[in-house]
Amino acid sequence: MYRFGHFGISLLVFAPLGFLLVTAGAVELAFVTGATMLWLSMLPDVDHRVPGISHRGPTHSLLFAALVGGVFAAVGGFLGQRLGLTATIDGFGTVGLAAFGFFLGSLTVVTHLLGDVITPMGVNFLWPVSKKRYSLSLTPAKNTLWNYGLFVLGVFAVAAATVLAIRGI
Numbered sequence: 001m002y003r004f005g006h007f008g009i010s011l012l013v014f015a016p017l018g019f020l021l022v023t024a025g026a027v028e029l030a031f032v033t034g035a036t037m038l039w040l041s042m043l044p045d046v047d048h049r050v051p052g053i054s055h056r057g058p059t060h061s062l063l064f065a066a067l068v069g070g071v072f073a074a075v076g077g078f079l080g081q082r083l084g085l086t087a088t089i090d091g092f093g094t095v096g097l098a099a100f101g102f103f104l105g106s107l108t109v110v111t112h113l114l115g116d117v118i119t120p121m122g123v124n125f126l127w128p129v130s131k132k133r134y135s136l137s138l139t140p141a142k143n144t145l146w147n148y149g150l151f152v153l154g155v156f157a158v159a160a161a162t163v164l165a166i167r168g169i
């Protein structure tokens with residue numbers, strides 16, 4: 001997908017997650033999660049700019065998702081230890097920032113892959129183990145209606161989740 005399509009899918013994935021976090025009392029964590037998912041929604045497409053790496057190759061895989069999760073876990077663990085930051089989620093107690101970092105980093109990449117798997121070019125989730133590309137072939141990546149449609153749907157989903165979460169508090 002193009003940028004706005006990826007923004008839209010990030011918002012769609014974030015909406016229920018943000019709702020759960022806000023209703024569990026972790027408003028700051030919800031904000032950080034949403035901002036990170038939007039900010040890095042195009043991260044795997046860095047392969048357009050790195051010479052020698054094929055597009056939708058290594059950076060469009062579950063392995064890359066795990067790697068980014070690992071980097072986030074390290075950053076989360078560092079912040080948690082050095083700055084004494086913790087995340088408290090009702091029902092879960094104190095959640096380690098390293099664990100949450102891994103979840104957030106890998107989810108951000110997987111969400112991008114979801115945006116690309118609906119296009120005919122598909123995604124090789126299991127690179128480098130397999131060469132098989134998975135595709136739902138719903139729309140070409142450049143389709144304007146899909147890209148902006150997903151964006152509008154995403155904005156609507158987050159708006160609805162926000163209203164529901166506020167009413168529930």
Ligand SMILES: [Zn+2]
Pocket residue numbers: 001044045056060112116
């Ligand atoms: Zn991509």
